[in-house]
Amino acid sequence: MSVTRTCNVVPCLLSLVISALPVRYCNAENMAKEPLSLVAIGARYGTNAGTDRNGAVDRVDVFGSWRTPDAWEFTPGWDLGARLNASVGVIRSQGDTSAVGTFVPTLAIGDTGDGFSFELGAGAALFSNWEFGTVEDFGGPLQFILDVGVNFRVYRRLGLGYRFQHWSDAGIYGAKRGVDMHMLEFSYRY
Numbered sequence: 001m002s003v004t005r006t007c008n009v010v011p012c013l014l015s016l017v018i019s020a021l022p023v024r025y026c027n028a029e030n031m032a033k034e035p036l037s038l039v040a041i042g043a044r045y046g047t048n049a050g051t052d053r054n055g056a057v058d059r060v061d062v063f064g065s066w067r068t069p070d071a072w073e074f075t076p077g078w079d080l081g082a083r084l085n086a087s088v089g090v091i092r093s094q095g096d097t098s099a100v101g102t103f104v105p106t107l108a109i110g111d112t113g114d115g116f117s118f119e120l121g122a123g124a125a126l127f128s129n130w131e132f133g134t135v136e137d138f139g140g141p142l143q144f145i146l147d148v149g150v151n152f153r154v155y156r157r158l159g160l161g162y163r164f165q166h167w168s169d170a171g172i173y174g175a176k177r178g179v180d181m182h183m184l185e186f187s188y189r190y
Helices: 003-020
Strands: 024-026 037-047 058-075 078-093 096-111 116-127 142-155 158-168 178-189
Touching: 037 078, 037 158, 058 096, 058 178, 078 116, 096 142, 142 178
Parallel strands: none
Antiparallel strands: 024 058, 037 058, 037 178, 058 078, 078 096, 096 116, 116 142, 142 158, 158 178
């Protein structure tokens, strides 16, 4: 099968599968008045110490997560919706430190009360410094992020989460260099 034909068949199959799911579009009136609503704020710590032989990259940041007003309800109390996650923080490796900011649009599947969510997203990061010692060199200030996370409420409005992030320059600065980051997050959930 040619690439062109595959590109035409895939959207048709995806449309057919989505139309067969018992999914209902929902947009609550109170959410329609706000384009974005804050889901959580918090702090994260991440490292790649166990997975990178070039040396540990450690990250500390503060983050916010916002829900867009549109969601698709699977069953009562569970939905699929879009979120926007952003953070600012620092990265440290090989004795050097860099400021970093991230913006990651995300799809989240979870309960409508925000007690649990599974997230999958892709976005970007900007570094103030991308060279760390003589070993780590990310090539330039712009990095791309693939993000998978799980979050849950543990007590009242306090939450815990785990996030796996892959950062890479996607080859835009020449030789591709990436980092796999494991992150633990603590949050206040709204």
